[in-house]
Amino acid sequence: MQVLITGGTGFLGLSLAERLAQTGVRTVLFGVSPPPPGAIARLTTNPGPVVALPGDIRDEARFGTVLRDYGISHIVHLAAISAGPDRERHDAREILDVAVLGALSVLTAAQRHLVRRVVLVSSAAVFGPLAFTSSPLREDGAIRPDTLPAIGKAAQEAMLDRLAGLSGLDSVVARLSDVFGPYEYDTGHRDAMSPPWQCWHAARAGTLIRLPRPGLNDWLYAPDAALALDTLLRAPRLAHRLYHVGPGVRWSLEDWCTRLARHYPGLEWGLTADPTATTITLPPVGDRAPLDTRRLVQETGFRLGFDLDAAFADFIATVEA
Template identity: 40%
Template sequence: MAAVMVTGASGFVGLALAEHLLARGEHVVGYDLSPPPAQAARAFAALPGRLDAVVGDVRDEVRLARAMRMHRVDRLVMLAAITADAVRERSAPQAIFEVNVGGVLAALSAAAASHVQRAVLGSSGSVYGASGREAASLDELATPLQPEGLYGLSKQASEGAAQRLAALHGLDLVVGRLGTCFGPWEAATGVRDTLSAPFQVLQRARRGEAAVLPRDSRRDWLYVRDAATALAALLDRPAMPLPVYNLAAGFEWSMSQWCERVADWQPGFAWRMAGAHEQPNVSYYAPYDRAPMATGRLRADTGFVPRFDLDAAASDFRDWLRHPTESHA
């Protein structure tokens, strides 16, 4: 049975994608510096697919190629990344690019040597950067890429480098720019410096603390189960018409709406906007609300439609928190 390799498989989106693929009976080779969390391993064991976890550095082309050949990998999804904040940008700028760009090149070189047939690169809406301040929506083909931080710059570089290397080797590659994700399996892993605002709010609620928001941010939040479905849609359809697609929700909601949903199932939870001289305890990714990412091309070319609006996501996330070792994929 041929397999699909997922790099960064023990990360937030990687776990969600592995769960999705295992639920439909796939053989998944999860490649990561860390093995899957015990909670995920228990949940995944009940699924019909097969998971082989390989511990390794995504920059290690030799180890990647060995794992691909050993497990007969014919498809590859690249999700390994360092999602850096300003503190890490100052302290470890080289590492950000070594993983986010070098890791992609190593994985694609290994894939070319191992006769992998299809590759999907998980990129990020952060590549739009400053364009998100002004645009009505962010379009894959029309919106200028103006990344503002090293993470966004590294993702833009990884897209261009991956497309060049794929062309040199004749690899079938498509890029999926992920919107801002939240949902099951999110955790502090040491390589995601700012957790999603919905998760931060939930952490405060579960600790019996009030959430203090910087402002009532509005964004096209993407539930991670929909992110996994969208990535799988790109994986399943060879020779996509476009080289890059936005993987996003297509609708927006505010952080106050999320707080109201959390308050429904966390009795006593309180939240408020920060006062004039009050320090917020929930961090956003930027001091502005980024324009939504257009999803028309993804829908037209794959048929992908998100399953989880705000209420559906809140309900599913609540159920998962109550029974995390039971798969809900």
């Protein structure tokens, strides 16, 4: 298996590359941003070779050349602009160009070069206001994306379904809950770090943490997201074109900060009702329902590698290393 990860130098791409390299898979990280210092050196300590190549997924000639020259058999499409409201106002064309035309470029190149499977990574954000319910969110539930990045993800899902139906391309959508991980950094294409990472960054710096709400969510640890994507890459047969990926349980940023306070003595943290006093950025609306992940578990046997305590311990060990 020769895997190419678009947007592979982002934090989830690095976690997936580490997972694949540990199992001996050859991996190409394709993206517009160079990997952070030391990342490739860390990854190359594993059995599988990892190569980082610069490139824009909208450059069809360049992308096709890489697929051919490296004998790519599988693609994980992660490339995206994770924009906040300010960027949405000023760079709407760029956001949707990458999301829609970029994904189209990836899918058509995969067809042309006979790639064996494409895993397109989507987001729970496609549910928009429909996510605020008391029931877990199912794959067959209605979606109503209400931001440009979410609209782009919804378009990708629909486009993959149509093109796969026309061409027979073996492809699947992995719709992820909110991901956090130790390899997070500012790529210039992501306007906010994950709230768990923000809390850790403040704790390490010894600054006050003030949360606008407890932040209850089915936070997905990046190595578990990588494990799920690897599972979808390798599954011999898949009965559906869409799978939810998440821990299936929720925990809060209060739970996370409790553990941070044990690790960083003297850390001050708490909730505040004053918007001007908030030090951690969360989505402005409330906390959504968790993703229903039974389809993935029942069909592939997927199991999380980390509960909250294990994820916290691994996160701290990795960032401190």
